[in-house]
Amino acid sequence: xxxxxxxxxxxxxxxxxxxxxxxxxxxxxxxxxxxxxxxxxxxxxxxxxxxxxxxxxxxxxxxxxxxxxxxxxxxxxxxxxxxxxxxxxxxxxxxxxxxxxxxxxxxxxxxxxxxxxxxxxxxxxxxxxxxxxxxxxxxxxxxxxxxxxxxxxxxxxxxxxxxxxxxxxxxxxxxxxxxxxxxxxxxxxxxxxxxxxxxxxxxxxxxxxxxxxxxxxxxxxxxxxxxxxxxxxxxxxxxxxxxxxxxxxxxxxxxxxxxxxxxxxxxxxxxxxxxxxxxxxxxxxxxxxxxxxxxxxxxxxxxxxxxxxxxxxxxxxxxxxxxxxxxxxxxxxxxxxxxxxxxxxxxxxxxxxxxxxxxxxxxxxxxxxxxxxxxxxxxxxxxxxxxxxxxxxxxxxxxxxxxxxxxxxxxxxxxxxxxxxxxxxxxxxxxxxxxxxxxxxxxxxxxxxxxxxxxxxxxxxxxxxxxxxxxxxxxxxxxxxxx
Amino acid sequence: xxxxxxxxxxxxxxxxxxxxxxxxxxxxxxxxxxxxxxxxxxxxxxxxxxxxxxxxxxxxxxxxxxxxxxxxxxxxxxxxxxxxxxxxxxxxxxxxxxxxxxxxxxxxxxxxxxxxxxxxxxxxxxxxxxxxxxxxxxxxxxxxxxxxxxxxxxxxxxxxxxxxxxxxxxxxxxxxxxxxxxxxxxxxxxxxxxxxxxxxxxxxxxxxxxxxxxxxxxxxxxxxxxxxxxxxxxxxxxxxxxxxxxxxxxxxxxxxxxxxxxxxxxxxxxxxxxxxxxxxxxxxxxxxxxxxxxxxxxxxxxxxxxxxxxxxxxxxxxxxxxxxxxxxxxxxxxxxxxxxxxxxxxxxxxxxxxxxxxxxxxxxxxxxxxxxxxxxxxxxxxxxxxxxxxxxxxxxxxxxxxxxxxxxxxxxxxxxxxx
Numbered sequence: 001x002x003x004x005x006x007x008x009x010x011x012x013x014x015x016x017x018x019x020x021x022x023x024x025x026x027x028x029x030x031x032x033x034x035x036x037x038x039x040x041x042x043x044x045x046x047x048x049x050x051x052x053x054x055x056x057x058x059x060x061x062x063x064x065x066x067x068x069x070x071x072x073x074x075x076x077x078x079x080x081x082x083x084x085x086x087x088x089x090x091x092x093x094x095x096x097x098x099x100x101x102x103x104x105x106x107x108x109x110x111x112x113x114x115x116x117x118x119x120x121x122x123x124x125x126x127x128x129x130x131x132x133x134x135x136x137x138x139x140x141x142x143x144x145x146x147x148x149x150x151x152x153x154x155x156x157x158x159x160x161x162x163x164x165x166x167x168x169x170x171x172x173x174x175x176x177x178x179x180x181x182x183x184x185x186x187x188x189x190x191x192x193x194x195x196x197x198x199x200x201x202x203x204x205x206x207x208x209x210x211x212x213x214x215x216x217x218x219x220x221x222x223x224x225x226x227x228x229x230x231x232x233x234x235x236x237x238x239x240x241x242x243x244x245x246x247x248x249x250x251x252x253x254x255x256x257x258x259x260x261x262x263x264x265x266x267x268x269x270x271x272x273x274x275x276x277x278x279x280x281x282x283x284x285x286x287x288x289x290x291x292x293x294x295x296x297x298x299x300x301x302x303x304x305x306x307x308x309x310x311x312x313x314x315x316x317x318x319x320x321x322x323x324x325x326x327x328x329x330x331x332x333x334x335x336x337x338x339x340x341x342x343x344x345x346x347x348x349x350x351x352x353x354x355x356x357x358x359x360x361x362x363x364x365x366x367x368x369x370x371x372x373x374x375x376x377x378x379x380x381x382x383x384x385x386x387x388x389x390x391x392x393x394x395x396x397x398x399x400x401x402x403x404x405x406x407x408x409x410x411x412x413x414x415x416x417x418x419x420x421x422x423x424x425x426x427x428x429x430x431x432x433x434x435x436x437x438x439x440x441x442x443x444x445x446x447x448x449x450x451x452x453x454x455x456x457x458x459x460x461x462x463x464x465x466x467x468x469x470x471x472x473x474x475x476x477x478x479x480x481x482x483x
Numbered sequence: 484x485x486x487x488x489x490x491x492x493x494x495x496x497x498x499x500x501x502x503x504x505x506x507x508x509x510x511x512x513x514x515x516x517x518x519x520x521x522x523x524x525x526x527x528x529x530x531x532x533x534x535x536x537x538x539x540x541x542x543x544x545x546x547x548x549x550x551x552x553x554x555x556x557x558x559x560x561x562x563x564x565x566x567x568x569x570x571x572x573x574x575x576x577x578x579x580x581x582x583x584x585x586x587x588x589x590x591x592x593x594x595x596x597x598x599x600x601x602x603x604x605x606x607x608x609x610x611x612x613x614x615x616x617x618x619x620x621x622x623x624x625x626x627x628x629x630x631x632x633x634x635x636x637x638x639x640x641x642x643x644x645x646x647x648x649x650x651x652x653x654x655x656x657x658x659x660x661x662x663x664x665x666x667x668x669x670x671x672x673x674x675x676x677x678x679x680x681x682x683x684x685x686x687x688x689x690x691x692x693x694x695x696x697x698x699x700x701x702x703x704x705x706x707x708x709x710x711x712x713x714x715x716x717x718x719x720x721x722x723x724x725x726x727x728x729x730x731x732x733x734x735x736x737x738x739x740x741x742x743x744x745x746x747x748x749x750x751x752x753x754x755x756x757x758x759x760x761x762x763x764x765x766x767x768x769x770x771x772x773x774x775x776x777x778x779x780x781x782x783x784x785x786x787x788x789x790x791x792x793x794x795x796x797x798x799x800x801x802x803x804x805x806x807x808x809x810x811x812x813x814x815x816x817x818x819x820x821x822x823x824x825x826x827x828x829x830x831x832x833x834x835x836x837x838x839x840x841x842x843x844x845x846x847x848x849x850x851x852x853x854x855x856x857x858x859x860x861x862x863x864x865x866x867x868x869x870x871x872x873x874x875x876x877x878x879x880x881x882x883x884x885x886x887x888x889x890x891x892x893x894x895x896x897x898x899x900x901x902x
Contacts, residue, residue: 221654222654222655223658229658229659229691230658230659230689231659231793234793235793235794238794238795242782250653250654250655270647270650270653271586271647271648271649271650379689379691380688380689383688383689383690384688388692388728389691389692390692390693390694390699391691391692391693391694392693392694393693393694393695395696395752395792395793397750397752397753397792398696398750398752408752411793413693418692473694473697474694476697477694477697477699
């Protein structure tokens with residue numbers, strides 16, 4: 001890749017800045033110290049960066065080793081570029097469509113700008129030794145960074161995850177895009193086939209449909225977003241269909257091939273077999289942890305190719321001096337979880353602390369329109385734990401601000417432990433569910449129950465008024481107290 | 484009015500039954516195959532006709548026997564054109580030959596509705612005079628006993644929704660409450676292939692108890708899901724573990740669901756034509772197709788399961804639905820039905836309700852109406868009116884030992900189950 005160019009493509013200049021911030025072409029690794037580092041971190045994604053920053057703030061000597069570019073999947077091929085694309089797609093169904101070149105430029109600009117907040121310069125300024133190198137363990141107390149030995153007192157594995165290769169015959173022939181490559185598309189595909197209806201698959205299917213692609217979305221399971229409850233998944237399916245996405249549930253791709261310039265997927269849905277032609281194919285079937293090529297065995301770190309590095313609740317691996325955080329070891333693969341687990345891991349590593357990762361309250365969101373956000377327990381998880389739940393539901397169509405905004409798809413459900421007022425979880429489907437769920441996160445963390453929530457004023461009118469309305473429904477549901 | 488409308492619905496079962504096989508057509512439209520669920524409703528309704536004098540006991544018994552004989556003799560097996568497999572039947576059968584049509588699925592729920600009718604018939608025809616009624620009971624027992632519910636669970640804890648030859652079990656997800664309760668009760672009551680009691684716990688695991696529009700309810704969107712099992716099972720006063728924990732029962736739950744639907748009619752968030760607190764009924768059924776709505780801004784879905792308040796809702800109401808809730812709230816059902824008939828008299832021709840009305844879509848000067856009649860609507864209406872008038876269908880099933888066993892094994896206690 002070249003630096004600033006004179007071709008006139010604004011993206012070249014943006015990408016030069018991007019590279020300067022994430023992986024400068026003229027970078028030279030520091031000279032390793034004679035003494036072992038206090039902490040060596042493998043991977044400079046959200047987990048690695050958060051762990052390094054915390055350790056450096058406490059005066060520890062830290063080495064951060066990155067194979068490609070600082071920022072990890074989230075910045076390069078995950079949350080940031082995908083939300084930039086979604087943000088550039090028309091907000092309203094049938095709204096004016098931007099040129100795809102403008103969308104690309106926006107995405108690159110957004111990525112470069114956000115890279116500035118966690119740039120190479122800032123890492124160095126914090127006194128962290130940054131190595132661009134491939135890391136592998138040499139012993140239980142040392143790693144090799146491109147063959148250069150670095151000793152450590154503690155290490156943090158934060159190598160993340162990557163898109164899973166699907167074992168579909170002929171898939172190589174159709175040059176599948178993944179979350180790592182779709183953002184390099186230079187032109188909008190007229191027909192896009194998306195394989196896999198998890199968060200990313202649904203988000204990009206909808207965004208590309210709004211940008212003007214004809215999108216087929218295939219999902220092997222009977223619903224999109226298998227981790228969300230029926231009412232939310234059904235609403236999403238209808239929303240995708242309104243956007244013109246051809247939704248195909250219970251549909252499995254069994255083979256792929258090329259016919260001339262066309263990419264063809266042979267699929268099976270029930271006993272029906274048919275083919276779907278496309279100009280581009282996005283594979284978003286899952287992610288696998290990056291545990292290969294790390295020589296984890298030499299460090300005495302147990303792992304599993306499918307579930308990643310084995311950690312205890314305190315994020316320690318089978319080597320008590322080596323910890324892990326983020327996608328490489330946790331089930332919920334999100335940037336904010338990666339950062340939180342990294343801080344926990346570093347804290348536990350250096351204080352002998354016992355902060356349990358299972359205590360983290362994790363809000364999560366799928367950024368479709370409407371957005372689908374969740375926190376805490378699912379209904380069925382509560383059932384399995386014998387916790388009786390009552391859901392206080394408010395439909396967005398009954399929320400004044402949602403009506404005035406014309407954004408009244410969705411609902412708020414607060415899951416409340418029966419017999420009391422403790423909120424144990426929530427599902428929110430709404431235009432701004434990603435924001436609204438954070439209120440629930442705060443009230444749950446603060447131990448605020450439905451009774452107090454019903455006394456906390458909310459601006460009127462507001463979309464988050466739905467949360468307040470749920471609390472008011474709870475209050476109405478209680479016997480009136482005597483005056 | 485009630486008896487007239489009930490009789491109108493009953494004559495559908497006579498007018499659209501095949502004279503040789505006894506199978507009843509899914510719809511009144513030309514070339515319609517039989518739906519096995521409609522046959523289940525029909526078998527449950529013949530006794531109602533006898534009690535009202537619309538047919539003689541002999542005629543009803545003969546019609547029932549013809550149907551059961553045909554079902555017992557129709558081929559079962561792996562062959563794609565069989566009528567069924569492992570005692571289950573395909574969803575749609577050719578009216579004359581009884582063979583599978585449309586490459587449809589072997590349906591677990593629809594077989595359950597069929598078997599509910601088979602058992603209702605056996606419970607009613609208890610006489611022995613000329614051997615006809617004895618043969619009905621014998622055939623009913625054979626048909627029910629040969630349904631292999633364990634096979635339909637495909638090694639899992641819960642029932643699959645169906646099976647297709649050359650493919651296998653369908654993997655559509657079932658989550659939350661719906662109309663399938665009757666399938667579990669019949670599967671748990673089987674003397675031959677009974678599911679274990681744990682299957683009912685697994686089935687209720689995804690239930691969601693909600694406070695919705697200020698009503699506490701075990702939610703399911705389409706109204707029919709609150710009515711189908713209830714057409715046969717008298718849920719008044721009996722409780723499973725879930726309902727006991729909520730201090731209510733499935734009968735009261737349907738009353739609550741009706742309250743939600745009426746409140747939704749009042750709020751009418753999408754501003755559809757015709758919706759009121761006394762004009763409601765969103766459920767599965769026929770609706771306008773996108774072709775029929777071409778040129779209109781209305782987004783429509785054709786035949787589908789609609790629900791309230793989460794949707795989908797395209798302005799289509801099921802005209803029969805309010806009256807079908809008669810046992811759960813006489814006043815609301817009658818007031819709503821009268822309001823509907825006064826405002827949209829076209830929904831009821833020859834004393835039979837159409838499957839769907841969409842007043843937001845005007846076609847040639849009239850609100851869109853589903854063409855002809857659907858057998859399921861007629862059968863459900865006959866049974867529900869009768870449950871309200873005399874309770875006959877409920878009584879027949881209360882007297883059925885298999886149903887009683889199924890309820891007890893599912894963990895139901897109290898009320899009429901108390902010895």
